[in-house]
Amino acid sequence: MKSRLFWKIFLPFWILQTCIMLFLAYRVHASFGPDRPWWVQPERRAVPVLARYATWRYSTRGQDGLRELLHDIALEKRSAYWLFDDHMTELSGFWMPPDAKESVQRALRSEGIARGRNGTFIVEKLTNDKGRVFVFAGEFFAPPLLNQLPVSMLVAILFSSLLTSLLCAVLAQYLTRPILRLRDAAHAIARGNLEARAGLSGSTRRDEIADLVKDFDTMAGEIRDLVESNKRMLMGASHDLRSPISRIRVALSLASTAPEPERQELLDRIEVELLRLNGMIEQILTVARIESGQIKPVSSQISLNQVIGEAVEDARFEASQSNVEIVYDENWSELTMTGEENMLRSAFENVLRNAIFYSGDSGRVEISVAVADGLANISVRDNGPGVPEAALPKLFNPFYRVDDARNTSTGGTGLGLSIVSGAVKFHNGRVCAHNLQPHGLEILIELPVAATVESPAPRSPVVG
Numbered sequence: 253m254k255s256r257l258f259w260k261i262f263l264p265f266w267i268l269q270t271c272i273m274l275f276l277a278y279r280v281h282a283s284f285g286p287d288r289p290w291w292v293q294p295e296r297r298a299v300p301v302l303a304r305y306a307t308w309r310y311s312t313r314g315q316d317g318l319r320e321l322l323h324d325i326a327l328e329k330r331s332a333y334w335l336f337d338d339h340m341t342e343l344s345g346f347w348m349p350p351d352a353k354e355s356v357q358r359a360l361r362s363e364g365i366a367r368g369r370n371g372t373f374i375v376e377k378l379t380n381d382k383g384r385v386f387v388f389a390g391e392f393f394a395p396p397l398l399n400q401l402p403v404s405m406l407v408a409i410l411f412s413s414l415l416t417s418l419l420c421a422v423l424a425q426y427l428t429r430p431i432l433r434l435r436d437a438a439h440a441i442a443r444g445n446l447e448a449r450a451g452l453s454g455s456t457r458r459d460e461i462a463d464l465v466k467d468f469d470t471m472a473g474e475i476r477d478l479v480e481s482n483k484r485m486l487m488g489a490s491h492d493l494r495s496p497i498s499r500i501r502v503a504l505s506l507a508s509t510a511p512e513p514e515r516q517e518l519l520d521r522i523e524v525e526l527l528r529l530n531g532m533i534e535q536i537l538t539v540a541r542i543e544s545g546q547i548k549p550v551s552s553q554i555s556l557n558q559v560i561g562e563a564v565e566d567a568r569f570e571a572s573q574s575n576v577e578i579v580y581d582e583n584w585s586e587l588t589m590t591g592e593e594n595m596l597r598s599a600f601e602n603v604l605r606n607a608i609f610y611s612g613d614s615g616r617v618e619i620s621v622a623v624a625d626g627l628a629n630i631s632v633r634d635n636g637p638g639v640p641e642a643a644l645p646k647l648f649n650p651f652y653r654v655d656d657a658r659n660t661s662t663g664g665t666g667l668g669l670s671i672v673s674g675a676v677k678f679h680n681g682r683v684c685a686h687n688l689q690p691h692g693l694e695i696l697i698e699l700p701v702a703a704t705v706e707s708p709a710p711r712s713p714v715v716g
Contacts, residue, residue, distance in 0.1 A: 259424075261420075261423070261424040261427055261428065262420050262421055262423075262424040265416075265420040265423065265424070266416060266417055266420045269412075269413075269416035269420065270413060270416070273412050273413065273416070292365070292372050292374060292392045295331065295374060295390065295392050296364075296365065296374050299364075299374050299375075299376045299388065299390055300376050300378075302325060302333065302376075302388065302390070303376035303378055303386070303388030304378065305321070306318060306321055306322065306333070306335050306386075306388050307335065307378065307380050307386045307388070308380075309321045310335060310343060310386075311380060311382075315343060315344060315345060318335060318343060318344045319344050319345060319346065322334070322335070322344050322346060329393060330392065330393055331390055331391065331392050331393065332346070332390065332391045333388070333389065333390045333391075334346060334348060334352070334356075334388075334389045334390075335386060335387070335388055335389075336353075336356065336386065336387040336388075336389065337384070337385070337386060337387075338384070338385035338386070338387075340353055340356070340357070340387070349368070349369065349370065349391070351368055351369045352368070352373070352389070352391070355367075355368040355369075355373040355391075356373055356375050356387065356389045358373075359373045359374065359375040359389070360375055360377060360387070364376060364377075368391060370391075370393065371391040371392050371393040371394070372391070372392050372393075373389055373390070373391050373392075374389070374390050374392065375387055375388065375389045375390075376388045376389075427461065430450065430457075430461050430462070430464075430465050431461070433450040433451075433465070434450045434464070434465060434468055436448075436450070437449055437450035437468065437469075437472065438450075438468075441472055441475070446472070446475065446476035446479060446480075447476070448472065449469045449472060450465045450468050450469055450472075451465045451466060451468075451469045496525040496526075496528050496529045497529070499521070499525050500522050500525045500526065500529075503518045503519075503521050503522045503525070504518075504522065506518055507519060507522070552590065552591075552592075552593070553588050553589075553590060553702070554588060554589055554590070554591050554593045554596065555586070555587070555588055556587040556588065556589055556596075556628055556699070556701060557582075557584075557586055557587060559593060559596050559597050559600065560600055560619070560621065560630065561580075561582070562597060563597055563600035563601050563604060564578065564580045564600075564604065564619060566601060566604075567601070567604035567605065567608060567617070570605065570608060571608045571617070574608065574611075574612070574613050574614075574615070575613055575614045576608050576611050576612075576613075576614070576615045576616065576617060577614075577615070577616045577617070578604075578608075578617050578619070579616065579617065579618045579619065580618075580619045580620075581618075581619070581620045581621070584621040584622065584623060585623050587623065587628055587701040588701065588702050589628075589679070589699060589700065589701045589702045590702055591678075591679045592675075592678070592679075595675045595678060595679075596675060596679065598671060598675065599671065599672045599675035599676060599697075600630075600697075602668035602669065602671055602672050603632050603668075603669075603672055603695050603697070604617065604619070604632060605668065606668055606669065606695075607632050607633070607634035607636070607693070607695070608634075610634055610636030610637065610693065611634040611635055611636050612636060615634065615635055615636065616634070616635050617632065617633065617634050617635075618631075618632070618633040618634075619631070619632050619633075623701070626700060626701060627698050627699065627700055627701065628698070628699045628700075628701050629696065629697070629698050630696070630697040630698075630699070631694060631695075631696055631697075632694065632695045632697075633688060633692060633693070633694045634692050634693055635688075635691065635692045636691065636692060636693060637691055638687040638688065638691050638692055638693045639685075639687065639693060641687065644685050644686060644687070647669050647685050648669045648670055648672065648673035648683065648685075649670060669695075672695075672697075676697055676698075676699065679699055679700070680699075680700055681697060681698050681699040681700065682697075682698045683695065683696065683697045683698070684696050
Protein backbone atom coordinates (compact mmCIF):
# COMPACT_ATOMS: atom_id res chain seq x y z
CA MET A 253 0.00 0.00 0.00
CA LYS A 254 1.63 3.19 -1.19
CA SER A 255 0.19 5.44 1.55
CA ARG A 256 1.35 3.50 4.61
CA LEU A 257 4.29 5.77 5.30
CA PHE A 258 2.16 8.82 4.51
CA TRP A 259 -0.32 7.93 7.25
CA LYS A 260 2.43 7.02 9.69
CA ILE A 261 3.80 10.52 9.29
CA PHE A 262 0.50 12.38 8.91
CA LEU A 263 -1.50 10.93 11.82
CA PRO A 264 1.07 11.43 14.63
CA PHE A 265 1.68 15.01 13.53
CA TRP A 266 -2.03 15.75 13.27
CA ILE A 267 -2.90 14.14 16.62
CA LEU A 268 -0.05 15.99 18.31
CA GLN A 269 -1.13 19.33 16.85
CA THR A 270 -4.76 18.71 17.85
CA CYS A 271 -3.75 17.81 21.41
CA ILE A 272 -1.65 20.95 21.63
CA MET A 273 -4.55 23.11 20.49
CA LEU A 274 -6.97 21.47 22.93
CA PHE A 275 -4.47 21.94 25.73
CA LEU A 276 -4.10 25.60 24.81
CA ALA A 277 -7.89 25.94 24.76
CA TYR A 278 -8.05 24.40 28.23
CA ARG A 279 -5.39 26.78 29.48
CA VAL A 280 -7.33 29.72 28.07
CA HIS A 281 -10.43 28.36 29.76
CA ALA A 282 -8.60 28.16 33.07
CA SER A 283 -6.65 31.38 32.60
CA PHE A 284 -8.97 33.27 35.00
CA GLY A 285 -8.36 30.68 37.74
CA PRO A 286 -10.87 28.40 39.45
CA ASP A 287 -12.41 31.35 41.32
CA ARG A 288 -12.69 33.53 38.24
CA PRO A 289 -13.71 31.38 35.25
CA TRP A 290 -14.05 33.29 32.04
CA TRP A 291 -17.65 32.27 31.48
CA VAL A 292 -18.90 34.36 34.48
CA GLN A 293 -17.37 37.58 33.20
CA PRO A 294 -20.54 38.71 31.32
CA GLU A 295 -22.63 38.07 34.46
CA ARG A 296 -20.07 39.93 36.55
CA ARG A 297 -20.60 43.02 34.44
CA ALA A 298 -24.39 42.66 34.70
CA VAL A 299 -24.55 42.15 38.50
CA PRO A 300 -24.19 45.88 39.47
CA VAL A 301 -27.12 46.80 37.21
CA LEU A 302 -29.24 43.94 38.58
CA ALA A 303 -28.30 44.93 42.14
CA ARG A 304 -29.59 48.49 41.75
CA TYR A 305 -32.79 47.26 40.11
CA ALA A 306 -33.36 44.62 42.82
CA THR A 307 -32.96 47.14 45.66
CA TRP A 308 -35.32 49.56 43.93
CA ARG A 309 -37.84 46.76 43.40
CA TYR A 310 -37.62 45.75 47.04
CA SER A 311 -37.96 49.33 48.21
CA THR A 312 -41.01 49.99 46.04
CA ARG A 313 -42.83 46.65 45.95
CA GLY A 314 -41.51 44.77 48.91
CA GLN A 315 -40.68 41.06 49.15
CA ASP A 316 -43.22 39.95 46.56
CA GLY A 317 -41.85 42.31 43.96
CA LEU A 318 -38.30 41.22 44.75
CA ARG A 319 -39.23 37.50 44.51
CA GLU A 320 -40.90 38.08 41.16
CA LEU A 321 -37.82 39.89 39.82
CA LEU A 322 -35.30 37.32 41.04
CA HIS A 323 -37.45 34.51 39.69
CA ASP A 324 -37.59 36.15 36.27
CA ILE A 325 -33.87 36.84 35.91
CA ALA A 326 -32.71 33.45 37.24
CA LEU A 327 -31.97 30.69 34.72
CA GLU A 328 -32.65 27.07 35.59
CA LYS A 329 -29.43 25.20 36.35
CA ARG A 330 -27.43 28.26 35.36
CA SER A 331 -27.97 31.03 37.93
CA ALA A 332 -29.76 32.05 41.15
CA TYR A 333 -30.01 35.45 42.90
CA TRP A 334 -30.55 36.77 46.46
CA LEU A 335 -30.68 40.13 48.22
CA PHE A 336 -29.27 40.62 51.74
CA ASP A 337 -29.51 43.50 54.16
CA ASP A 338 -26.62 44.86 56.18
CA HIS A 339 -27.13 42.07 58.78
CA MET A 340 -26.81 39.41 56.05
CA THR A 341 -30.47 38.51 56.26
CA GLU A 342 -31.85 37.24 52.97
CA LEU A 343 -34.85 39.39 51.95
CA SER A 344 -36.50 37.39 49.11
CA GLY A 345 -37.18 34.25 51.08
CA PHE A 346 -35.83 31.95 48.35
CA TRP A 347 -33.99 28.80 49.36
CA MET A 348 -30.20 29.14 49.65
CA PRO A 349 -27.45 26.51 49.68
CA PRO A 350 -25.90 25.91 53.11
CA ASP A 351 -22.65 27.57 52.06
CA ALA A 352 -24.28 30.59 50.41
CA LYS A 353 -23.77 33.15 53.20
CA GLU A 354 -20.20 32.04 53.79
CA SER A 355 -19.43 32.26 50.07
CA VAL A 356 -21.05 35.73 49.86
CA GLN A 357 -18.94 36.97 52.77
CA ARG A 358 -15.80 35.58 51.13
CA ALA A 359 -16.74 37.30 47.89
CA LEU A 360 -17.13 40.61 49.75
CA ARG A 361 -13.57 40.17 51.01
CA SER A 362 -12.13 39.19 47.57
CA GLU A 363 -13.19 41.75 44.99
CA GLY A 364 -16.78 40.58 44.77
CA ILE A 365 -16.25 37.01 43.52
CA ALA A 366 -15.71 33.67 45.25
CA ARG A 367 -15.94 30.01 44.46
CA GLY A 368 -18.76 28.15 46.19
CA ARG A 369 -19.39 24.44 46.66
CA ASN A 370 -21.34 24.11 43.41
CA GLY A 371 -20.96 27.41 41.57
CA THR A 372 -19.31 30.80 41.56
CA PHE A 373 -20.75 33.66 43.64
CA ILE A 374 -20.64 37.26 42.44
CA VAL A 375 -21.79 39.97 44.89
CA GLU A 376 -22.37 43.71 44.76
CA LYS A 377 -22.62 45.88 47.88
CA LEU A 378 -24.56 49.15 47.54
CA THR A 379 -26.45 51.82 49.50
CA ASN A 380 -29.83 53.19 48.47
CA ASP A 381 -31.11 56.76 48.67
CA LYS A 382 -32.19 56.34 52.30
CA GLY A 383 -28.73 55.20 53.36
CA ARG A 384 -29.69 51.55 53.77
CA VAL A 385 -26.99 49.00 52.88
CA PHE A 386 -27.81 45.98 50.71
CA VAL A 387 -25.79 43.08 49.33
CA PHE A 388 -26.91 41.58 46.04
CA ALA A 389 -25.55 38.07 45.29
CA GLY A 390 -25.76 35.74 42.38
CA GLU A 391 -24.57 32.11 42.08
CA PHE A 392 -23.59 30.98 38.60
CA PHE A 393 -23.08 27.40 37.49
CA ALA A 394 -20.73 26.17 34.78
CA PRO A 395 -22.46 25.73 31.43
CA PRO A 396 -22.21 22.46 29.41
CA LEU A 397 -18.78 21.66 27.99
CA LEU A 398 -19.38 23.01 24.48
CA ASN A 399 -21.00 26.13 25.89
CA GLN A 400 -18.04 26.67 28.19
CA LEU A 401 -15.94 27.64 25.18
CA PRO A 402 -16.74 30.91 23.44
CA VAL A 403 -17.73 30.79 19.80
CA SER A 404 -14.56 32.64 18.77
CA MET A 405 -12.46 30.00 20.49
CA LEU A 406 -14.37 27.16 18.83
CA VAL A 407 -13.89 28.82 15.43
CA ALA A 408 -10.18 29.29 16.15
CA ILE A 409 -9.81 25.63 17.15
CA LEU A 410 -11.67 24.46 14.04
CA PHE A 411 -9.64 26.71 11.74
CA SER A 412 -6.37 25.67 13.43
CA SER A 413 -7.34 22.01 13.10
CA LEU A 414 -8.02 22.38 9.39
CA LEU A 415 -4.81 24.36 8.88
CA THR A 416 -2.67 21.85 10.78
CA SER A 417 -4.32 19.01 8.87
CA LEU A 418 -3.35 20.68 5.60
CA LEU A 419 0.17 21.39 6.80
CA CYS A 420 0.61 17.83 8.09
CA ALA A 421 -0.63 16.44 4.78
CA VAL A 422 1.77 18.65 2.83
CA LEU A 423 4.65 17.72 5.15
CA ALA A 424 3.88 14.01 4.92
CA GLN A 425 3.65 14.23 1.14
CA TYR A 426 6.91 16.21 1.03
CA LEU A 427 8.70 13.55 3.08
CA THR A 428 7.22 10.45 1.44
CA ARG A 429 7.27 11.45 -2.24
CA PRO A 430 11.04 10.99 -2.79
CA ILE A 431 10.96 7.75 -0.79
CA LEU A 432 8.21 6.40 -3.03
CA ARG A 433 10.26 7.44 -6.07
CA LEU A 434 13.22 5.59 -4.57
CA ARG A 435 11.11 2.45 -4.23
CA ASP A 436 9.76 2.72 -7.78
CA ALA A 437 13.26 3.29 -9.17
CA ALA A 438 14.62 0.33 -7.18
CA HIS A 439 11.85 -1.90 -8.57
CA ALA A 440 12.54 -0.69 -12.11
CA ILE A 441 16.27 -1.41 -11.74
CA ALA A 442 15.47 -4.84 -10.31
CA ARG A 443 13.40 -5.53 -13.45
CA GLY A 444 16.38 -4.64 -15.64
CA ASN A 445 15.76 -0.97 -16.43
CA LEU A 446 19.19 0.38 -15.53
CA GLU A 447 18.25 3.88 -16.75
CA ALA A 448 15.65 4.35 -13.98
CA ARG A 449 16.38 7.22 -11.59
CA ALA A 450 14.67 8.49 -8.46
CA GLY A 451 15.60 12.17 -8.75
CA LEU A 452 13.62 14.86 -10.52
CA SER A 453 15.36 17.13 -12.97
CA GLY A 454 15.43 20.76 -11.85
CA SER A 455 14.66 19.92 -8.21
CA THR A 456 15.93 22.51 -5.72
CA ARG A 457 15.40 20.37 -2.65
CA ARG A 458 18.36 20.48 -0.25
CA ASP A 459 18.11 18.04 2.66
CA GLU A 460 19.17 14.57 3.76
CA ILE A 461 16.45 12.84 1.72
CA ALA A 462 17.55 14.76 -1.38
CA ASP A 463 21.13 13.64 -0.69
CA LEU A 464 19.88 10.06 -0.37
CA VAL A 465 18.10 10.32 -3.73
CA LYS A 466 21.23 11.74 -5.36
CA ASP A 467 23.39 9.00 -3.85
CA PHE A 468 20.89 6.39 -5.06
CA ASP A 469 21.00 7.82 -8.59
CA THR A 470 24.79 7.85 -8.45
CA MET A 471 24.77 4.24 -7.31
CA ALA A 472 22.33 3.34 -10.11
CA GLY A 473 24.66 4.98 -12.61
CA GLU A 474 27.63 3.06 -11.22
CA ILE A 475 25.67 -0.19 -11.44
CA ARG A 476 24.70 0.58 -15.03
CA ASP A 477 28.32 1.38 -15.93
CA LEU A 478 29.50 -1.79 -14.19
CA VAL A 479 26.96 -3.97 -16.01
CA GLU A 480 27.78 -2.34 -19.33
CA SER A 481 31.48 -2.73 -18.61
CA ASN A 482 30.97 -6.41 -17.87
CA LYS A 483 28.98 -6.78 -21.09
CA ARG A 484 31.72 -5.05 -23.06
CA MET A 485 34.33 -7.20 -21.38
CA LEU A 486 32.39 -10.37 -22.17
CA MET A 487 31.87 -9.34 -25.80
CA GLY A 488 35.45 -8.16 -26.13
CA ALA A 489 36.87 -11.26 -24.54
CA SER A 490 34.73 -13.54 -26.69
CA HIS A 491 35.77 -11.63 -29.83
CA ASP A 492 39.48 -11.43 -29.04
CA LEU A 493 39.71 -15.00 -27.76
CA ARG A 494 37.84 -16.36 -30.74
CA SER A 495 40.36 -14.97 -33.26
CA PRO A 496 43.51 -16.78 -32.03
CA ILE A 497 41.53 -19.92 -31.31
CA SER A 498 40.20 -19.89 -34.88
CA ARG A 499 43.71 -19.43 -36.24
CA ILE A 500 44.97 -22.30 -34.07
CA ARG A 501 42.18 -24.55 -35.37
CA VAL A 502 43.04 -23.66 -38.97
CA ALA A 503 46.74 -24.23 -38.34
CA LEU A 504 46.05 -27.62 -36.72
CA SER A 505 43.83 -28.63 -39.61
CA LEU A 506 46.51 -27.69 -42.13
CA ALA A 507 49.32 -29.23 -40.06
CA SER A 508 47.65 -32.65 -40.12
CA THR A 509 48.08 -32.91 -43.92
CA ALA A 510 51.01 -30.55 -44.62
CA PRO A 511 54.52 -31.83 -45.46
CA GLU A 512 57.22 -31.63 -42.78
CA PRO A 513 58.70 -28.14 -43.58
CA GLU A 514 55.27 -26.50 -43.72
CA ARG A 515 54.13 -28.46 -40.66
CA GLN A 516 56.93 -26.98 -38.56
CA GLU A 517 56.01 -23.49 -39.73
CA LEU A 518 52.37 -24.11 -38.78
CA LEU A 519 53.40 -25.43 -35.35
CA ASP A 520 55.46 -22.29 -34.81
CA ARG A 521 52.40 -20.23 -35.73
CA ILE A 522 50.33 -22.25 -33.25
CA GLU A 523 52.93 -21.53 -30.55
CA VAL A 524 52.78 -17.79 -31.29
CA GLU A 525 48.99 -17.81 -31.12
CA LEU A 526 49.07 -19.75 -27.84
CA LEU A 527 51.47 -17.24 -26.33
CA ARG A 528 49.25 -14.41 -27.52
CA LEU A 529 46.20 -16.20 -26.09
CA ASN A 530 47.98 -16.75 -22.76
CA GLY A 531 48.96 -13.06 -22.57
CA MET A 532 45.43 -12.00 -23.34
CA ILE A 533 44.04 -14.24 -20.60
CA GLU A 534 46.58 -12.85 -18.15
CA GLN A 535 45.47 -9.31 -18.98
CA ILE A 536 41.79 -10.22 -18.56
CA LEU A 537 42.52 -11.82 -15.19
CA THR A 538 44.54 -8.80 -14.12
CA VAL A 539 41.68 -6.43 -14.95
CA ALA A 540 39.18 -8.72 -13.18
CA ARG A 541 41.36 -8.93 -10.05
CA ILE A 542 41.81 -5.17 -9.91
CA GLU A 543 38.10 -4.40 -10.41
CA SER A 544 36.98 -7.03 -7.89
CA GLY A 545 39.53 -5.92 -5.27
CA GLN A 546 41.15 -9.34 -5.05
CA ILE A 547 44.60 -7.76 -5.17
CA LYS A 548 45.42 -6.73 -1.64
CA PRO A 549 47.60 -3.70 -0.84
CA VAL A 550 51.25 -4.49 -0.27
CA SER A 551 52.98 -2.35 2.34
CA SER A 552 56.39 -2.09 0.75
CA GLN A 553 58.44 0.95 -0.10
CA ILE A 554 59.01 1.49 -3.82
CA SER A 555 61.45 3.81 -5.51
CA LEU A 556 59.26 5.56 -8.08
CA ASN A 557 62.38 6.74 -9.92
CA GLN A 558 63.56 3.17 -10.34
CA VAL A 559 60.18 1.85 -11.51
CA ILE A 560 59.77 4.59 -14.11
CA GLY A 561 63.42 4.34 -15.16
CA GLU A 562 63.19 0.59 -15.77
CA ALA A 563 59.96 1.02 -17.73
CA VAL A 564 61.64 3.70 -19.87
CA GLU A 565 64.66 1.49 -20.56
CA ASP A 566 62.40 -1.36 -21.69
CA ALA A 567 60.45 1.09 -23.86
CA ARG A 568 63.67 2.30 -25.50
CA PHE A 569 64.49 -1.26 -26.46
CA GLU A 570 61.06 -1.72 -28.08
CA ALA A 571 61.19 1.73 -29.71
CA SER A 572 64.51 1.01 -31.40
CA GLN A 573 62.74 -1.36 -33.79
CA SER A 574 60.51 1.45 -35.13
CA ASN A 575 63.10 4.22 -34.76
CA VAL A 576 60.97 6.07 -32.19
CA GLU A 577 62.81 8.66 -30.09
CA ILE A 578 62.29 8.40 -26.32
CA VAL A 579 62.94 11.61 -24.36
CA TYR A 580 63.00 11.20 -20.60
CA ASP A 581 63.69 14.12 -18.26
CA GLU A 582 65.35 12.57 -15.20
CA ASN A 583 65.75 15.89 -13.42
CA TRP A 584 63.31 15.30 -10.56
CA SER A 585 63.54 14.39 -6.88
CA GLU A 586 64.09 10.88 -5.63
CA LEU A 587 60.65 9.64 -4.56
CA THR A 588 59.41 6.66 -2.61
CA MET A 589 55.87 5.43 -2.16
CA THR A 590 53.98 2.48 -0.76
CA GLY A 591 52.57 0.11 -3.35
CA GLU A 592 52.93 -2.91 -5.61
CA GLU A 593 56.03 -2.57 -7.79
CA ASN A 594 55.10 -5.03 -10.53
CA MET A 595 51.66 -3.49 -10.95
CA LEU A 596 53.08 0.02 -11.28
CA ARG A 597 55.78 -1.12 -13.72
CA SER A 598 53.12 -2.86 -15.84
CA ALA A 599 51.05 0.34 -15.87
CA PHE A 600 53.95 2.49 -17.09
CA GLU A 601 54.93 -0.14 -19.66
CA ASN A 602 51.42 -0.20 -21.09
CA VAL A 603 51.30 3.61 -21.37
CA LEU A 604 54.74 3.74 -23.03
CA ARG A 605 54.02 0.84 -25.37
CA ASN A 606 50.77 2.51 -26.46
CA ALA A 607 52.57 5.83 -27.05
CA ILE A 608 55.35 4.15 -29.07
CA PHE A 609 52.89 2.33 -31.29
CA TYR A 610 50.80 5.40 -32.13
CA SER A 611 53.83 7.62 -32.65
CA GLY A 612 54.60 5.62 -35.78
CA ASP A 613 57.98 5.24 -37.46
CA SER A 614 60.50 7.92 -36.50
CA GLY A 615 58.06 9.27 -33.91
CA ARG A 616 58.79 10.88 -30.56
CA VAL A 617 57.66 10.05 -27.01
CA GLU A 618 58.33 12.44 -24.12
CA ILE A 619 58.25 11.42 -20.44
CA SER A 620 58.45 14.00 -17.66
CA VAL A 621 57.79 14.01 -13.91
CA ALA A 622 56.85 16.98 -11.72
CA VAL A 623 56.46 16.92 -7.94
CA ALA A 624 54.09 19.22 -6.04
CA ASP A 625 52.14 18.97 -2.76
CA GLY A 626 53.13 15.36 -2.13
CA LEU A 627 52.02 14.23 -5.59
CA ALA A 628 54.08 12.96 -8.50
CA ASN A 629 52.62 14.02 -11.85
CA ILE A 630 53.90 11.76 -14.65
CA SER A 631 53.31 12.93 -18.21
CA VAL A 632 53.71 10.68 -21.29
CA ARG A 633 53.31 12.47 -24.64
CA ASP A 634 53.39 11.11 -28.16
CA ASN A 635 53.15 12.82 -31.54
CA GLY A 636 50.61 10.42 -33.00
CA PRO A 637 47.22 11.34 -34.48
CA GLY A 638 45.46 11.54 -31.09
CA VAL A 639 41.93 10.30 -30.55
CA PRO A 640 38.46 11.85 -31.06
CA GLU A 641 37.40 14.03 -28.11
CA ALA A 642 34.33 11.87 -27.53
CA ALA A 643 36.55 8.82 -27.08
CA LEU A 644 38.79 10.32 -24.37
CA PRO A 645 36.56 9.36 -21.38
CA LYS A 646 36.29 5.78 -22.72
CA LEU A 647 39.99 5.10 -23.31
CA PHE A 648 40.40 3.42 -19.93
CA ASN A 649 37.36 1.10 -20.30
CA PRO A 650 38.13 -2.61 -20.74
CA PHE A 651 38.23 -3.76 -24.41
CA TYR A 652 37.58 -0.24 -25.69
CA ARG A 653 39.19 0.65 -29.01
CA VAL A 654 38.82 3.83 -31.00
CA ASP A 655 38.56 1.64 -34.13
CA ASP A 656 34.91 0.60 -34.27
CA ALA A 657 35.76 -2.26 -36.61
CA ARG A 658 37.91 -3.80 -33.83
CA ASN A 659 40.49 -5.12 -36.25
CA THR A 660 43.48 -6.82 -34.76
CA SER A 661 46.09 -5.18 -36.91
CA THR A 662 47.42 -3.38 -33.84
CA GLY A 663 47.91 -6.62 -31.99
CA GLY A 664 46.22 -5.10 -28.96
CA THR A 665 43.29 -6.29 -26.89
CA GLY A 666 41.96 -2.98 -25.57
CA LEU A 667 42.99 -3.92 -22.03
CA GLY A 668 46.27 -2.02 -21.68
CA LEU A 669 44.89 1.36 -20.58
CA SER A 670 42.25 -0.40 -18.45
CA ILE A 671 45.10 -2.06 -16.53
CA VAL A 672 46.76 1.34 -16.22
CA SER A 673 43.60 2.88 -14.77
CA GLY A 674 43.09 0.01 -12.31
CA ALA A 675 46.72 0.10 -11.16
CA VAL A 676 46.70 3.86 -10.63
CA LYS A 677 43.42 3.79 -8.70
CA PHE A 678 44.79 0.88 -6.67
CA HIS A 679 47.55 3.26 -5.51
CA ASN A 680 45.04 6.07 -4.72
CA GLY A 681 46.06 8.01 -7.82
CA ARG A 682 44.34 9.45 -10.88
CA VAL A 683 44.87 9.05 -14.61
CA CYS A 684 43.44 11.01 -17.54
CA ALA A 685 44.14 11.68 -21.21
CA HIS A 686 43.81 14.68 -23.48
CA ASN A 687 44.77 15.58 -27.02
CA LEU A 688 47.71 17.81 -27.86
CA GLN A 689 47.92 20.48 -30.52
CA PRO A 690 48.45 20.18 -33.43
CA HIS A 691 48.42 16.41 -32.86
CA GLY A 692 49.38 13.84 -30.30
CA LEU A 693 48.06 12.39 -27.05
CA GLU A 694 49.13 12.99 -23.45
CA ILE A 695 48.51 10.55 -20.61
CA LEU A 696 48.75 12.16 -17.15
CA ILE A 697 49.25 9.97 -14.09
CA GLU A 698 49.06 11.44 -10.58
CA LEU A 699 50.39 9.36 -7.68
CA PRO A 700 50.77 10.20 -3.99
CA VAL A 701 54.36 9.88 -2.79
CA ALA A 702 55.47 8.94 0.70
CA ALA A 703 58.84 10.72 0.85
CA THR A 704 60.91 13.19 -1.10
CA VAL A 705 64.70 13.28 -1.12
CA GLU A 706 66.62 16.06 -2.81
CA SER A 707 68.00 14.89 -6.12
CA PRO A 708 71.60 15.32 -7.22
CA ALA A 709 72.73 18.06 -9.57
CA PRO A 710 70.39 18.63 -12.55
CA ARG A 711 71.02 16.58 -15.67
CA SER A 712 69.98 17.12 -19.23
CA PRO A 713 67.13 15.05 -20.67
CA VAL A 714 68.23 11.65 -21.93
CA VAL A 715 67.32 10.99 -25.54
CA GLY A 716 67.25 7.47 -26.85
